Amino acid sequence: MRENEQIKTLFERVCYENSIQAYNELYITLCSRLIHFSASIVSSYHLAEEIVSDVFMVFWQKRNQLSHVNNPVVYLYVSTKNLSLNTLQQQKRHRHHSLDTLDTEMLAIAPEAENGMVSAEVAQKIERAVRSLPARCQLIFRLIKQDRLSYREVSQLLEISTKTVDAQLTIAVKKISQAIRFDLSDELAQTYLHQDS
Template sequence: MDAHRVVALQSGDYSAFTDVFGMFWEKVYDYLVRKTHSPEAAKDLTQLVFIKVWKYRATLATDVPLNEQIFRKTKQVFIDWLRQEARKRQHFPDFAELPDIAMPGSADTAFEMRTDVQSALKTLPPKRKEIFELRHIYGYSYKEISELLGISTKTVDSQLVKANIQLRKILQTSIYLAVISHIVQEMN
């Protein structure tokens, strides 16, 4: 049944596309709402998925289930969206969104710590940084990250361990200075 739909799509049959859209729109939208936590973004991304299905219909395979092909495109669109969102934020320019990670009572120290965290994140290799952000900023599980990026969960784990070691080394001095600053303030 899928093969006939794919052949019809490949030939530009708009009614076949309308059928496919009707069959998968809600599933794609629900998936994207869960991932983006934004109905508006999910709606836009869902439309983009089906635009890509239509635009690249000639590349659809008749021997792969249509459901699998659509969700592969959905994951690609979602990853592109995550990257775009990360670029927009330029690694946390809105400091109000970040929790206080410094010692209480020192706004300057909190600001400095946030700046240090931003700088430290920029030192990570691109793929490691992407994995770190998906896990610690967006809250994805190891399995979800491995599926999104097409890598094993062991690779996800390995990259997160390396990221944590690298960040810990870089941030160690900043944390030490924040603690010393807090102690000095408490003594005065």
């Protein structure tokens, strides 16, 4: 989890040293992930960009009060989730909105052929399989596999138990493994899809 340690260091430098350089690095590191996450809730990349910008602006304004935050990644994801849901309520575009009605097209990040482990064609098959998952299952898979959050972080963010996270991830991995079983050896598929909790 080297990246999370780097994020925590940058977050602390912003809080304790008022470092604008650390703030910019933190924004660059997380903005794409947070924009995709927000866009899946509000169904608009443009609006998601504004929301993430607002989340970081509020973070900068309150930086001296946030030194107690133990997990900056979860803090920023929860802030993004809350502001996204609040924005929807204010716009009254939806009377009731939950994370079960995500716009999964907005979640999709172009699949990468990680370290040459899978071909672009197999990466596309994986992406199609991920897109076929139910919304919450897909969100959990993407938060763990693409955004590299831990089970605990996902459970905090979505306010569900780690057992639920594990169950949803197991479903996702099983369905994706079935979709790509002819393209990758079992061992390679498990390596690609495996995530430590």
